């Protein structure tokens with residue numbers, strides 16, 4: 049059972065058992081049995097979550113409900129541009145089904161999660177600026193409630209307009225598995241781009257990063273699909289430790305900070321006359337010496353591989369202490385500076401390997417406790433660092449302590465610290481309605 053008991057980054061426990069239902073009826077049977085016997089259920093999809101919420105605790109009393117066999121349905125409605133899909137279907141499988149229709153589900157990340165896991169964590173990823181997160185693309189949701197009867201509830205339909213009451217399905221988006229087993233979702237899907245252009249650019253200064261982003265939005269905003277920040281340390285870690293990567297700006301050295309820009313369009317060049325590669329080239333030429341000092345254009349595959357290899361590269365340096373935070377994007381470079389200064393002053397033995405979704409204000413502030421550090425790894429120091437960074441994010445920058453990975457045992461204490469009591473009470477009251485015995489999920493969202 050080891051694979052079900054160990055999380056991708058955090059969470060290691062012992063399960064009473066693992067159940068792998070293959071149908072909604074089987075999910076309901078498991079739920080009823082758990083409800084009758086007061087057994088806590090931990091829903092698990094692809095187990096790629098990063099807050100420890102998909103694995104059981106150490107008590108040996110919790111049952112993992114894996115959705116790995118809940119994948120019988122993936123029904124594409126081409127004309128409605130939607131797909132109804134079982135919760136255990138993975139993002140890759142979903143996109144493989146959509147591809148022949150010229151469609152895709154454009155959540156992009158360096159992992160292959162399930163549909164249920166993506167809804168439960170409201171996955172963001174690198175193209176959020178263009179397509180939104182999972183919440184924005186969710187039309188309908190089916191779930192089995194943790195009531196003694198294990199009721200099945202269908203929330204929403206394959207409709208883009210439906211104002212017939214409160215949008216109940218949103219209660220389960222970002223729920224981190226609390227309250228119900230999600231069994232099926234209807235998603236809005238998009239026309240697959242037919243043209244793209246990618247560049248890695250070196251901004252002239254911190255201020256220039258946001259000026260460049262704004263210029264892009266004004267001049268080429270309809271096509272902008274990614275604007276990702278990569279620190280020099282992050283690029284270097286990936287280049288040094290992931291086979292097949294090189295410095296794209298070579299012979300120039302790896303810069304202190306760079307931005308990966310991607311433009312995409314599904315429109316037909318024959319009608320629009322738009323050549324994205326040419327558009328990006330001339331835009332970047334105009335920006336030279338204003339906001340950028342160096343750039344390499346093209347080879348999107350190589351640039352995205354570099355971006356998606358950062359986590360792997362960082363892991364090779366030592367023990368990562370990861371912060372998935374967001375701030376208003378106007379503050380993102382100021383936050384980055386302040387966080388680095390704090391770490392340099394108070395934790396000089398730690399190494400910052402950060403990157404971020406600049407355009408949506410998201411920062412993956414990965415801090416590495418290097419394996420060859422003279423200071424031995426100490427959980428108390430890590431907790432102090434977490435307290436300092438999260439306080440800075442929430443109190444000084446009006447940001448979020450969990451931008452896109454959700455809430456789990458790993459960060460629930462900060463939910464309790466930073467979410468207002470009235471909001472926590474309301475969340476608990478809503479949970480009471482769908483899971484009266486608090487049997488589903490690893491966090492309670494309570495006061």
Ligand SMILES: Cc1cc2nc3c(=O)[nH]c(=O)nc-3n(C[C@H](O)[C@H](O)[C@H](O)COP(=O)(O)OP(=O)(O)OC[C@H]3O[C@@H](n4cnc5c(N)ncnc54)[C@H](O)[C@@H]3O)c2cc1C
Nearest residue numbers: 093094095096097101102161162164165168172224225230
């Ligand atoms: C290398 C890497 C890169 C990543 N990059 C990003 C990124 O850029 N952006 C981002 O947002 N995330 C990222 N993630 C995090 C992760 O992939 C997402 O959180 C993902 O959506 C989790 O889906 P999963 O199927 O793996 O769910 P799991 O990890 O199995 O579960 C996650 C949570 O969802 C709950 N859950 C799962 N299925 C169900 C269900 N059917 N019903 C009820 N609850 C359920 C679980 O109980 C748990 O609380 C990354 C992860 C890795 C390993």
